[in-house]
Amino acid sequence: MLIKDRLLTPGPTPIPEEVSSIATQPLIHHRSPEFSTVFMKVVEGLKYIFQTDQDVFVLLSSGTGAMEQALVNILSPGDKIITINAGKFGARWGQIGSSFGVEVKDIVLNWGENYTKEQLADELEENPDTSAVFATLNETSTGTIYDIKGYADIISQTNAVLVVDGISGVGAMPCPMDEWNIDVLIAASQKFFMTPPGLAYISFSPKAWSLVEKSGLPKYYFDAKKAKASMGKKTTPFTPGISLLMQQQKALELIIKKGLNELYTHHRILGDSVRAGVKAAGLEFLSKNPGNILTAVKIPPGIDGNKFVKTMQQKYHVYVSGAQEPHKGKFFRIAHLGYVDGFDILTVLCAMEMAFSDLGYNIKSGTSVAAAQNILKENWQ
Numbered sequence: 001m002l003i004k005d006r007l008l009t010p011g012p013t014p015i016p017e018e019v020s021s022i023a024t025q026p027l028i029h030h031r032s033p034e035f036s037t038v039f040m041k042v043v044e045g046l047k048y049i050f051q052t053d054q055d056v057f058v059l060l061s062s063g064t065g066a067m068e069q070a071l072v073n074i075l076s077p078g079d080k081i082i083t084i085n086a087g088k089f090g091a092r093w094g095q096i097g098s099s100f101g102v103e104v105k106d107i108v109l110n111w112g113e114n115y116t117k118e119q120l121a122d123e124l125e126e127n128p129d130t131s132a133v134f135a136t137l138n139e140t141s142t143g144t145i146y147d148i149k150g151y152a153d154i155i156s157q158t159n160a161v162l163v164v165d166g167i168s169g170v171g172a173m174p175c176p177m178d179e180w181n182i183d184v185l186i187a188a189s190q191k192f193f194m195t196p197p198g199l200a201y202i203s204f205s206p207k208a209w210s211l212v213e214k215s216g217l218p219k220y221y222f223d224a225k226k227a228k229a230s231m232g233k234k235t236t237p238f239t240p241g242i243s244l245l246m247q248q249q250k251a252l253e254l255i256i257k258k259g260l261n262e263l264y265t266h267h268r269i270l271g272d273s274v275r276a277g278v279k280a281a282g283l284e285f286l287s288k289n290p291g292n293i294l295t296a297v298k299i300p301p302g303i304d305g306n307k308f309v310k311t312m313q314q315k316y317h318v319y320v321s322g323a324q325e326p327h328k329g330k331f332f333r334i335a336h337l338g339y340v341d342g343f344d345i346l347t348v349l350c351a352m353e354m355a356f357s358d359l360g361y362n363i364k365s366g367t368s369v370a371a372a373q374n375i376l377k378e379n380w381q
């Protein structure tokens with residue numbers, strides 16, 4: 001049988017052909033007016049998605065590079081930080097901080113658990129010498145959304161800054177950097193942005209930039225001051241990912257044509273339809289506050305979760321993601337992020353029913369698909 005590969009993973013996400021075909025175009029040189037035109041169009045598009053008047057810098061790295069850039073540019077040796085750690089990516093903030101020798105107050109939560117702004121306010125009251133709080137918009141390991149606006153309301157009243165890993169959330173859900181008073185916001189090309197992995201995006205508020213001016217942690221490639229100086233010359237400090245930027249420019253054109261509000265709604269409809277399908281199938285969610293980027297679903301008792309993901313990928317070619325350590329095999333994740341449409345949702349739910357049936361767990365054929373179809377039909381636009 002001929003089968004198509006389908007990516008329902010939270011990165012990389014699928015890419016429109018109009019975008020991927022640009023990778024085969026002849027290269028342009030990065031110290032040329034042609035490159036500057038592409039680069040500045042990308043920067044303008046990113047400012048629109050970040051909803052900021054500040055510069056958005058482009059790194060030739062995956063998202064973790066932007067996490068490192070955020071941390072090393074605003075801190076100095078001896079600084080104390082709070083990291084909200086409710087999953088694999090929240091944990092990474094603390095790991096980066098420890099690698100650079102800052103004092104980390106790691107707030108370790110159960111995976112999928114919420115963390116309220118009131119809890120953060122208490123924590124800050126106990127630790128008034130905190131320089132920065134590091135949070136995650138959408139914790140991709142669990143599909144949980146965190147109250148970034150609430151955190152920002154509290155932190156903006158203090159001397160501390162709020163750094164937000166928006167890698168998987170920015171663009172797919174509202175996170176207006178300036179309006180919410182976010183001090184550092186980061187994202188990456190392989191998520192909402194419909195572009196292959198390899199580019200990371202970062203922006204600093206004026207409050208965060210005042211820390212950049214005096215930050216004492218070691219850095220070279222990720223020095224934000226170098227990026228700012230080059231931005232003034234409409235270029236990057238080092239060789240940029242030229243083809244990736246050309247692809248990102250095309251993807252941004254498509255995104256801007258649709259408009260952010262419509263894309264937020266699109267992701268909400270996809271999220272609603274997946275949740276309706278999962279619920280109708282009698283399966284449970286992992287997250288206490290699931291968002292519209294991905295849905296983490298618990299594997300029913302007695303079923304081997306690793307085998308389920310393997311069956312989805314290798315037999316049906318539908319790429320969902322498993323759970324990461326230490327929860328491997330206990331849940332799986334369906335992403336509905338980026339260039340994914342309603343029919344992709346019906347396909348993934350259909351494959352889910354078939355794969356569970358292969359492993360001896362029977363969901364009445366079409367139950368989850370019908371529930372999702374209803375949501376899609378009601379909301380079709």
Ligand code: PMP
Nearest residue numbers: 062063064089140165167168188
């Ligand atoms: N943070 C979040 C929320 C993510 O989703 C990811 C990627 N899955 C990362 C950080 C790490 O990004 P990368 O793998 O691009 O370095």
